[in-house]
Amino acid sequence: MELSGIIGYPITPFNADTQGVDLEKLGNVIDILLEANVNAIAALGSAGEAAYLSELEWQQVAEFTVQYVAGKVPVVIGIAELTTQQAIKYAQYAYEIGADVIMLSPFSYYKLSEEEIFAHYDAVSNATPLPIMVYNNPATCGVDMSPEFMLKMIDSIKNASMIKESSGDIQRMHKIHKLSAGKVPFYNGCNHLALEALNAGAQGWCTAAPCLIGDQPKQLFDAIKAGNNAQAKTLFYQQYEFLEYIVVSGLAASVKCGLEIKGHRVGGPRKPLLPLSSDAKNTLETLLSELG
Template identity: 75%
Template sequence: MKLSGIIGYPVTPFSHDNKSVDLGKLGQVIDILLEAKVGAIAALGSAGEAAYLSESEWKQVAEYTVKYVNGKVPVVIGVAELTTAQAINYTRYAYEIGASMIMLSPFSYYKLSEQEIYSHYEAVSNATPLPIMIYNNPATCGVDMSPEFMLKMVDGIQNASMIKESSGDIQRMHKIYKLSNGKVPFFNGCNHMALEALNAGASGWCTAAPCLIGDRPKQLFEAVKEGKSEQAKALFYQQYEFLEFIVTSGLAAAVKSGLELQGNGIGDPRKPLQPLGRAERKRLQGLLTEFV
């Protein structure tokens, strides 16, 4: 499977009482992403509040997404579990329902050693034939994997074949590119670093931004790939403050508040997460007018 372009991240709509998932509204979010010309849909990532779902909710979202997307684009399923057993359980489920691949990150309570992380990835890889995107996001997952270590896992672990880098340090991408001779595909997971990531050789950009600003991320991706550097710069700076805002104010909260501002309200994030406050909401409204 050759993944490229914009990997779109749906948020997960909840019922009014915050107690269950609203699958109908999830379909609406997926439609928005497909209209934004994403190259793949990644369910159950950070933006999807996967960490805040019960096991049955998680499985509902995974299954519904695969069915709803119905092969139009590949479906990536995020797996970020504290125990290896649960990560295997979820990966097997993703395989059974026909997902295209998983994006696997080492969510942690205790800091994990490289040996512990390696064994975790290996055990998950051995559980199904699904391709694995190694996902490094120290800010949410509590462990930081170096480019060298992730490339070692790509080398040694059967299904580990791609990397998503969200540390926010562009040097990591340079290392991945240089150390792998440009052979290991890597994806940008830090929204407001998209311009440099794509210029540095990233195969794509993992983002929830298309939930709110349509195909602008796709336009930026294409401008870079076509060598239209002035246009790419202009597109990036047009999106820059918006991208920084959704990252720093919390992806799920920001996207959900943005959808409401756009008349596509799908409810609040799950507690303890809170929707944007009044001032942030107003700031977001201002940022969104840039794209009307």
Template identity: 55%
Template structure:
């Protein structure tokens, strides 16, 4: 399976008492992501508050997403576990329900050595036949995988076929390209770097932004792919204020608040995460309104408010 384009992250909407998942709203948001040009759907990442779900809830969301998407685009199920055995269990479940790939990030209490990280992915790979996207995000996982290690795993572990790089360092992407001679497909996971990453050869962009700004992420990808860089810059700068807000404000909180402003009962993040403040909601509404403004006006307005 060769992936490219926009890989979109759905939220996990909860009931008002946080004790269950609102599958009606989850279905609604999945349909919106598909309509907004998503080339793949990636449930159970940080946007989906995967770390705050029970195992049964994780399975329910994975199963519901695969069934709802129903083969229209690939589904890449997110897995983040401390132990190898727990990660293998989830990876096998994802395979059993028909997921197309898994996106795996190790999380750590004790600092892992490069050999321990390598073994983590190798043992998972040996337990499934699905493609594995290695997800590097040191800010959330506590583990920073070097480009050298990522390329080594791509070369030596059968099912490791792609990387999501979210360190926020564009040089990492340049190095992934150089070390693999352009053979390792890498995806941008840092929203404000979307234009630079795609121009640097990223196969696509993993983002929650289509929840709030519709087809603009896909338009950016298509413009870069077509070599229309002037158009790509214009599309990117229209999005940048919102992308900065999503990252700085906390992704689940920002996306859920924005969906509520759009009339979708997305609810609140699960505690201890908090919902958006009145000030944040006001700014978010302004940013959403500014999507129809000119690029310069949107940029000036947002940076004066932040």
């Protein structure tokens, strides 16, 4: 499967009483993303606080997302586990529930060698037939994979077929495009690089922004693909400050705060994450108001 366009990331709402996952509210968030015309939905990424969920909660979110989306768009399930054994377990579960793609990142306590990372991906690939998005997110996962190494895995691991690049370095995307002769699809995971990344040949943009600003990211993507560079530049700079702010303020906390501002009470982030301060909330409210 080859994804293209805007890949929307839902947050994970928590029940105020039990602090468990609120699946009804998760359905509401998925509806918001679908109404924003996203081309795929990726559950259990950073915005979904996957690292803070129990195994049961992770499974609940994964299964509910696949069932609720019901084939309207492809569903990507994020997997970032310390052990290969647990990553395999989650990958097999994603296949069993009918997910379309897994987004796999190597999560590290010890510094992993390329040999260890390769073995991790290869083991997961051998455990599931699902396509694998190789996800490079050094700020969160503690592992930074070079374009050359990721392309080596794409060439050598049977189900590894696409790359999500979130290092924040646009040169990585240029290298992926150049070294693969444009044959390996790659996706932008950094909001503030959206304009450059899509112009550099990114197949899509992975973002939680549609939770708060509707189809404005899709409008940007469509403008670039249509060759309307002037419109794309205007759309990007309209969104730029907001796109940067929700990341630097803490993605899960800021998107949840933004949803509350817009009348959708989804609870706060799970501790040790904290909700936005009143000043930060006021800033976000202003940014959202400016974007309509």
